[in-house]
Amino acid sequence: MSARPQVLEMRHITKRFPGIVANDDVSFDLREGEVHALLGENGAGKSTLMNILYGLYHPDEGEILIKGKPVRLGSPNAAIDAGVGMVHQHFMLIPVMTVTENIVLDMEPTHQRVFLDMNEAERRVQEISDRYGLAVDPTARIQDITVGQQQRVEILKALYREADILVLDEPTAVLTPQEAKELFEVVRSLTERGKSVIFISHKLNEALEIADRITVLRRGKLIETLPAAGATEASLARLMVGREVLLRVAKTPARPTDPLLEVEELRVLDDRGIEKVRGVSFEVRAGEIVAIAGIDGNGQTELIDGMTGLRQVESGAVRVDGADVTSASAHGHLAAGLGHIPEDRQRRGLVLEYSIGENIVLHDYRSSRFSNLGWLSLGRIFGLARRLIKEFDVRGGGATTRAGGLSGGNQQKVVLAREIERDPKVLIAAQPTRGLDVGAIEFVHRRLIEERDEGRAILLVSLELEEVLSLSDRILVMYEGEIVGEFPPTATEEELGIAMTGGGRGEAAA
Amino acid sequence: MSDIGPVHQVGTPAEMPPEGSPSFNERLAVAQKLGGLVAPLITVLIAFVMGGLVVLVTTGKNPLRTYQAIFDGSGLNWFFEVGSHEVGLPFTDAKVWFPWDPASFASFNLQQTLIQTTTLTLVGLAVAFAFRCGLFNIGGQGQYIAGAITAVWIGSSFAGMSPVPHVLLVLVVGTLMGALVAGFAGFLKATVGAHEVISTIMLNNIVLWIGVYLFGRGGPLQNDTQPDVPVSNDIVEGAKLKVWWGDPLLQGLHIGFFIAIAGLVVYWLILNRTTLGYGVKAVGFNPEAARYGGINVARNYFVAMALAGAFAGLAGAIDILGWQFRLSTGDVSTSQIGFVGIAVALLGRNTAVGTGLAALLFGALLTGTSTRNLDPEVFQPELASNLTLLIQGLVVLFVGMDMVILWLIARARGRRLAT
Numbered sequence: 001m002s003a004r005p006q007v008l009e010m011r012h013i014t015k016r017f018p019g020i021v022a023n024d025d026v027s028f029d030l031r032e033g034e035v036h037a038l039l040g041e042n043g044a045g046k047s048t049l050m051n052i053l054y055g056l057y058h059p060d061e062g063e064i065l066i067k068g069k070p071v072r073l074g075s076p077n078a079a080i081d082a083g084v085g086m087v088h089q090h091f092m093l094i095p096v097m098t099v100t101e102n103i104v105l106d107m108e109p110t111h112q113r114v115f116l117d118m119n120e121a122e123r124r125v126q127e128i129s130d131r132y133g134l135a136v137d138p139t140a141r142i143q144d145i146t147v148g149q150q151q152r153v154e155i156l157k158a159l160y161r162e163a164d165i166l167v168l169d170e171p172t173a174v175l176t177p178q179e180a181k182e183l184f185e186v187v188r189s190l191t192e193r194g195k196s197v198i199f200i201s202h203k204l205n206e207a208l209e210i211a212d213r214i215t216v217l218r219r220g221k222l223i224e225t226l227p228a229a230g231a232t233e234a235s236l237a238r239l240m241v242g243r244e245v246l247l248r249v250a251k252t253p254a255r256p257t258d259p260l261l262e263v264e265e266l267r268v269l270d271d272r273g274i275e276k277v278r279g280v281s282f283e284v285r286a287g288e289i290v291a292i293a294g295i296d297g298n299g300q301t302e303l304i305d306g307m308t309g310l311r312q313v314e315s316g317a318v319r320v321d322g323a324d325v326t327s328a329s330a331h332g333h334l335a336a337g338l339g340h341i342p343e344d345r346q347r348r349g350l351v352l353e354y355s356i357g358e359n360i361v362l363h364d365y366r367s368s369r370f371s372n373l374g375w376l377s378l379g380r381i382f383g384l385a386r387r388l389i390k391e392f393d394v395r396g397g398g399a400t401t402r403a404g405g406l407s408g409g410n411q412q413k414v415v416l417a418r419e420i421e422r423d424p425k426v427l428i429a430a431q432p433t434r435g436l437d438v439g440a441i442e443f444v445h446r447r448l449i450e451e452r453d454e455g456r457a458i459l460l461v462s463l464e465l466e467e468v469l470s471l472s473d474r475i476l477v478m479y480e481g482e483i484v485g486e487f488p489p490t491a492t493e494e495e496l497g498i499a500m501t502g503g504g505r506g507e508a509a510a
Numbered sequence: 511m512s513d514i515g516p517v518h519q520v521g522t523p524a525e526m527p528p529e530g531s532p533s534f535n536e537r538l539a540v541a542q543k544l545g546g547l548v549a550p551l552i553t554v555l556i557a558f559v560m561g562g563l564v565v566l567v568t569t570g571k572n573p574l575r576t577y578q579a580i581f582d583g584s585g586l587n588w589f590f591e592v593g594s595h596e597v598g599l600p601f602t603d604a605k606v607w608f609p610w611d612p613a614s615f616a617s618f619n620l621q622q623t624l625i626q627t628t629t630l631t632l633v634g635l636a637v638a639f640a641f642r643c644g645l646f647n648i649g650g651q652g653q654y655i656a657g658a659i660t661a662v663w664i665g666s667s668f669a670g671m672s673p674v675p676h677v678l679l680v681l682v683v684g685t686l687m688g689a690l691v692a693g694f695a696g697f698l699k700a701t702v703g704a705h706e707v708i709s710t711i712m713l714n715n716i717v718l719w720i721g722v723y724l725f726g727r728g729g730p731l732q733n734d735t736q737p738d739v740p741v742s743n744d745i746v747e748g749a750k751l752k753v754w755w756g757d758p759l760l761q762g763l764h765i766g767f768f769i770a771i772a773g774l775v776v777y778w779l780i781l782n783r784t785t786l787g788y789g790v791k792a793v794g795f796n797p798e799a800a801r802y803g804g805i806n807v808a809r810n811y812f813v814a815m816a817l818a819g820a821f822a823g824l825a826g827a828i829d830i831l832g833w834q835f836r837l838s839t840g841d842v843s844t845s846q847i848g849f850v851g852i853a854v855a856l857l858g859r860n861t862a863v864g865t866g867l868a869a870l871l872f873g874a875l876l877t878g879t880s881t882r883n884l885d886p887e888v889f890q891p892e893l894a895s896n897l898t899l900l901i902q903g904l905v906v907l908f909v910g911m912d913m914v915i916l917w918l919i920a921r922a923r924g925r926r927l928a929t
Contacts, residue, residue, distance in 0.1 A: 310802060331804035340802070348802045353795040362792070362803035371785045378783070 004031040006068070007083075007196050008053075008165055013062035015048055022048040023059070024220045030165060030198060033191045037199045037211035037228070041240055041437035042407055045220040046200050050167050053198075054086045055079040066165075085158025089170045091150050095143040099136055100125045103157050128159050133189045148179035152186065159195075166190065167198045172206055173435065176295045177465065177497065184210050202240075202437050204233040205466075216240055241439045249445040252453070254473035256285035260457035261307075261338075261426040266316035268299075268306035275314070276302040278481035284426065284457040289448065291460040291472035292483075295500050299481035300461050301343065304430050308340045309333040321425045334363050339424030341415055343431045343461075345408075349415045352404030356394065357385035359403045360418050388417040393443070409440030416444060420451060427451060430461045445471055465493050550857055550864065550909070554871065557904035561897055569890055580897075584878035585619025601754070612755065619877060621756045621763040625833055627873035629654075631770040632825035633851030634869050635777050636692070636818045638860040640706070642781060643814030644794040645699070649692055649710025651848025652717035653819040656691045657684035657826025659721050662837050663731055665745030665830060673748035680749055681769075681827050688823015689816040691717060696815025700808035706815065714848075721842035741838035751832045766828035771866075773821060778862035780817070790814045822848060850876075853902045856909040875901060 008030040015023040023045045030036050040046045051057045055073035063070055066082050073079045093102050100122045109120040125138040134152045158166055172180040187197055187210055201207050207214050208228055216223040216239040223239050237245040261284040268277035276299040284290045294300055305311035307318050309330040317326045320336040342348040350359050361370045361381050370381050385399035392413045396406045433441040452458050462468050468475055475487040477499040485499040562573030597608035633650045640647035661684045668676060691713055698704035724731040726740045733741050756762025781787035792800040793810040801807050850872055858864030879894040
C-alpha cells in the first residue's frame with residue numbers, strides 16, 4: 001500500500017479561532033486509491049481541517065501539498081481547480097432542476113459559447129455515472145429522487161469537475177442502512193479507479209468497514225493515524241474520547257410492571273392527507289424500553305406526533321397511565337405525564353435563542369413552580385437550571401447561556417434534563433442520539449437505562465439498529481405505517497433489516 | 511418534584527466551563543451584543559452621510575451646517591446652554607436652582623421634540639411587540655387613528671365629568687380600541703392564517719375611511735358649530751392632559767411623556783419578567799418549539815397583536831388629549847406617524863431602550879426639519895421634511911445590514927466568523 005503515491009499532504013496545520021485552537025499542528029496525508037477516514041467527536045477539528053482543504057479557511061501555520069506541489073487554496077474554486085471535491089452533509093442541489101442541470105451548473109457545455117448543449121451535458125454525466133457505477137438518471141429532477149441518489153449527484157458533481165480527491169462529510173448521516181451499503185459500493189468503485197477519498201465520520205463501525213487508514217482527532221490535536229486493519233471499535237473510541245467508553249450499555253434484564261402507555265388502532269394522516277400510521281397498537285410498561293425500528297419515513301414521525309398531541313389523529317386511542325389523552329392538546333399530554341425528546345432538537349426541542357434556564361421551563365413556565373400570578377420566578381428557574389447543568393454535565397455555558405451556543409451533545413443533554421426532571425411516567429425518545437458523538441451517546445444511553453430502572457415506560461424510536469439492539473427490551477418494527485413484527489433484543493440486524501423492508505411481514509409478529 | 515429547596519445552594523455558572531478558556535460561542539455572543547449597539551449607530555451614521563450628500567448635491571449647501579440647523583431646530587441644543595436658572599417644580603410653587611433655562615427658545619423646541627418622541631415611542635412599541643412574536647404589524651397607523659378617533663369622541667362628550675376619571679376613561683377606551691383593531695388582525699392570523707401584513711394594511715384603510723366619514727361633512731362626529739368644516743368638536747377642557755413644561759397655550763410638553771416612558775418599562779417587564787412575554791417570545795423565536803412545549807401558538811398571535819395595538823391606540827389617545835384636541839378628515843388621511851413607528855422599532859431592534867432612543871432620534875428629526883423655524887439661507891424648506899423621510903427610508907434599508915456590518919468589523923480585525 002505504501003507504494004502508492006501520495007496525492008495530498010497537509011503538513012503541520014494550525015488554525016486558531018478567537019479563544020480556541022481548532023487545529024493544533026495537524027498533519028494528514030492521502031494516497032492514491034485510498035480511503036482515509038477522519039474520526040473525531042463533534043468539535044474535534046475535522047470540519048476545520050476539511051474547510052482548510054476546501055479553501056474556506058486559511059491555515060495560520062502549515063502547508064498543503066497536492067501531488068507533491070505546494071498549493072495555496074484561497075477559495076473553493078481554487079480547491080476545485082486543484083482537484084479537491086467536497087460532498088457536504090447538507091446537499092447543495094436545486095430541487096426543481098434535473099440531475100444534469102445541477103451537475104453542470106456554472107460549467108455548462110455550449111454551442112458557440114452561447115447556447116446550452118444539454119445533450120452533450122447529459123451524455124457526459126451518463127458516461128461518468130456509468131464509469132463509477134453510480135446509477136443515476138441524468139434527466140430526473142432532484143426533488144423526485146431519493147436522498148441516497150441525491151448524494152450520488154453530489155459525488156457526480158465533484159467528478160464532473162475532475163476531482164481526484166473526494167471529501168465525504170458525514171455521508172451516512174442522512175442515509176438508510178441499505179443506502180449506506182450502496183454508498184460504500186460506490187466508494188470502493190471510486191478508489192478502484194484511482195480516486196482518493198477522505199471519509200469524515202464519527203461512526204466507528206463505518207470507518208473500520210470502508211477505510212484503509214484512520215486518523216483520529218481530539219480537541220484539535222492529531223492523536224494517531226493507524227491502519228484500519230487491526231483496529232477495533234473499542235480502541236478507536238478510546239482514542240477519540242481519551243478514556244474507556246462503553247459502546248454497549250450495561251443493563252440488567254427489564255422487570256416490566258403496569259402498562260403506562262397504551263396505543264390502540266391509531267391512525268394518523270400526514271400534511272398531505274396521506275395515511276402514514278395505519279392502525280398501530282402496542283403498549284409500553286413501566287420499567288421497560290420498547291423500541292420502534294424502521295427505515296425513515298415509514299410513519300414514525302406521524303406516530304410520535306399523534307401520540308404527543310402535536311398532530312390530530314384520525315382514529316384510535318392513546319392512554320397515558322390509564323388516562324385517555326387521544327384528543328388532548330400538547331399541553332394536555334404533558335400534564336398527563338408524557339415526556340418527549342423530539343427528533344429534531346434544534347427545530348423543535350429547543351428555542352435556540354433562549355437561555356438554558358429558559359429552555360428548561362419550556363413546558364412548565366406557567367406552573368406555580370416557576371411563576372406567580374403571571375410573573376416568572378427567575379430565581380427558581382435559573383436555580384433549577386444550575387442544578388440540572390451539574391447533574392447532566394452540560395458543558396459550554398451556564399444557566400444564562402443561549403442554548404444555540406451549545407454543541408449538539410450538550411443541547412441534547414438540556415432536552416434530556418428537561419424531560420426527565422418533569423418526572424414523566426412515559427418518556428418518548430425519538431432519535432435521541434442523532435448526530436451525537438460517542439461520549440454523548442454513552443451518556444444518553446446510560447441515562448435512559450437509569451430512567452427505565454426508575455420505573456418509567458420508555459419508547460425509543462430510532463433509525464439506528466445498533467442503538468435499538470443495545471438499548472431496548474422489546475423491538476417493534478414499523479413498515480409502511482404498520483407494526484409488522486415484534487422481536488426480542490437478541491434478534492440480529494439481518495432479521496430486523498428484513499422486517500424493516502417489508503420482508504418478514506406477518507410471520508414474525510408475536 | 512417539589513425539591514426546589516436545595517437549588518439555591520448550587521454553584522454559579524462561572525464554575526461550569528470544563529476546559530477553562532472562554533468558548534468561541536461566548537465571544538461571538540459578546541460581539542453580537544456589542545454589535546447590537548454598534549450596528550444601529552453605524553446604520554444611522556451611514557443614513558446621515560447619505561442624506562448629507564443629497565443636501566450637498568441638490569442645494570450645494572454645507573451639509574454639516576444643515577445638520578447643525580436641524581439639531582438646533584430640534585431643541586437638543588438646549589442641553590448645551592448651561593447657565594444658572596431657577597425652575598419651578600411641576601405642580602408646586604417651590605423653585606430650585608437649575609443649570610438649564612426652562613423657558614428658552616431652545617426649550618420650546620425641545621418640548622416639541624419630546625411630544626413627537628412620546629408618540630413615536632408608543633407606536634414604535636406597537637411594531638416592536640408584534641415583532642417579538644414573529645409578526646410584522648404594519649397596522650400601527652390604523653391602530654393609532656382608532657385610538658385618536660375614540661379619544662376625540664369620548665373626550666368631546668361627557669362635558670360634566672371630573673377631569674381625572676375623564677382622562678383615564680379616554681386613555682383606557684382608546685387603548686382598547688387600538689387593541690381591538692390589531693387584535694382582529696391577530697384573530698384572523700390565529701384562526702384562518704390570514705397574513706398579518708395584508709390584514710393590517712387593509713385595516714389601516716378601513717380605519718382611515720371610517721375617520722373620514724365620522725368627521726366629514728354631515729358625519730356623526732363632525733363639528734356642531736361649523737357645519738362646513740370637516741373637523742371634529744374640540745375635546746372638553748377637563749379631558750386635556752396637564753402640561754408640565756412650557757406654556758399650555760404654546761403647546762407645552764404634556765404628561766403623556768411619562769406615560770410613554772412607563773410604556774417602555776411595561777414593555778420590558780412584559781417581555782422579560784412575565785409568562786405572557788415568555789410565550790410571545792418563544793412563538794416569535796421558534797413557533798414549532800413553542801407548540802412542542804405546549805404553548806398555544808394561535809392564542810399568542812392574538813395576544814401579541816392585541817397588545818401591540820394597545821400601545822398604538824394609547825399613542826393616538828395621548829396625542830388628542832395632549833396637543834391635538836381635535837381631528838379633521840385631513841389629519842386622519844395625511845398622518846404618517848404610525849409608519850415612522852416601523853423605522854423606530856427596526857432601528858431600536860425591538861428593545862425597550864433602543865425603541866426609546868430611536869423615538870427620540872426621529873422625534874428630533876421631525877421637529878428639527880419642520881419648516882417652522884428654518885433659516886432658508888441654510889436649508890431650503892422644500893428639502894426639510896423630505897430629508898426626514900429620506901433618512902427614515904435609509905435607516906429601514908440599512909437596518910438589516912447589521913450582520914454585514916458585524917462581518918466587516920470582524921474582517922477588519924483579520925478574523926473570520928466560523929460556525
